[in-house]
Amino acid sequence: MTITSQGGTAGNNRSGSQAQNEEELKELLRHDWTREEIQKLYDMPFLDLVFQAASVHRLFHNPSEVQICSLLSIKTGGCPEDCGYCSQSVHNETGLQVQPLLEVEEVVTAATRAKEAGATRFCMGAAWREVRDNRAFDRVLEMVKTVNGMGLEVCCTLGMLNEAQAQKLKEAGLHAYNHNIDTSPENYGKVCSTRTIDDRLNTLEAARSAGLTVCCGGILGLGESDSDRVGMLHTLATLDTHPESVPINSLVKIEGTPFAGNPDVSVWDFIRTIAVARITMPKAMVRLAAGRLSLNPEAQSLAFLAGANSIFAGEKLLTTPNPEFNEDLEFLKHLGLRGKAPDTNEHVC
């Protein structure tokens, strides 16, 4: 079976439940995408693109499963970086209350609540520029160890880190390290000036070298062009190993940030980006992340059809609003979808 950038699939149209020829699947798992090929996918007629993405999705994943993740801010605000979309940067006057690093017990309470509500992946975010070898990091290692012991897939986003720090996180039981590239290499300087996209890629490399899985995606609505969206996906899809997790966010506009007045992201573009992520990184979990509130249930259903297979549930995503667990469980049930179990296996994308 061949997936083309012209629309449609060539060859068999077998259902995902039938065993697929390993060679055929390997053919779809490419790391040599050209930017032009990805642009062609992005520009396809919308329904053809969704159909193609849905076909790939069914070959690599169980389409009935959606992973529910929970994201907790373990240290909020006061970040020295100047990301133009973020309420937590000291460069943006958003009125956000700074909160020091939580205690391990507070994290356990939140993780227990998330697990009881159906989450199988628990992400912890600290508004740091980088990880430092200090007592705060030791406390994070303790958090990772404890939450991992609860049978949850643990992910952290703590800023830049080196390989030795990544190794310590791995030894503590961390499953994934999140570090988004946000946008294309050309647009990156307009989003953040206190670091470069290469700094981001170096951190991803450190996480990878330590044996962690990688969670890396982007944000739509940062003043980027369609070509920048393609550039962001091209950067990820041509990595030697695709990120196992690709969160696609839509900007949640926050008063006091430079991007507060940016135009709304079109729902169609949001879903288009999800579909292209699914086709170009077929094994990855594609996560419908921040900005989900801007999609009505019908649009979210279309996003699942286009290959999204994970959502973040819980009232907040770090500092931005998000749907509640119960609302989501009802919604998934309505679509005949069910929560996915935690993934503790190593796998190569």
Ligand code: SF4
């Ligand atoms: S996105 Fe992360 S690194 Fe950037 S300002 Fe916010 S907390 Fe800091």
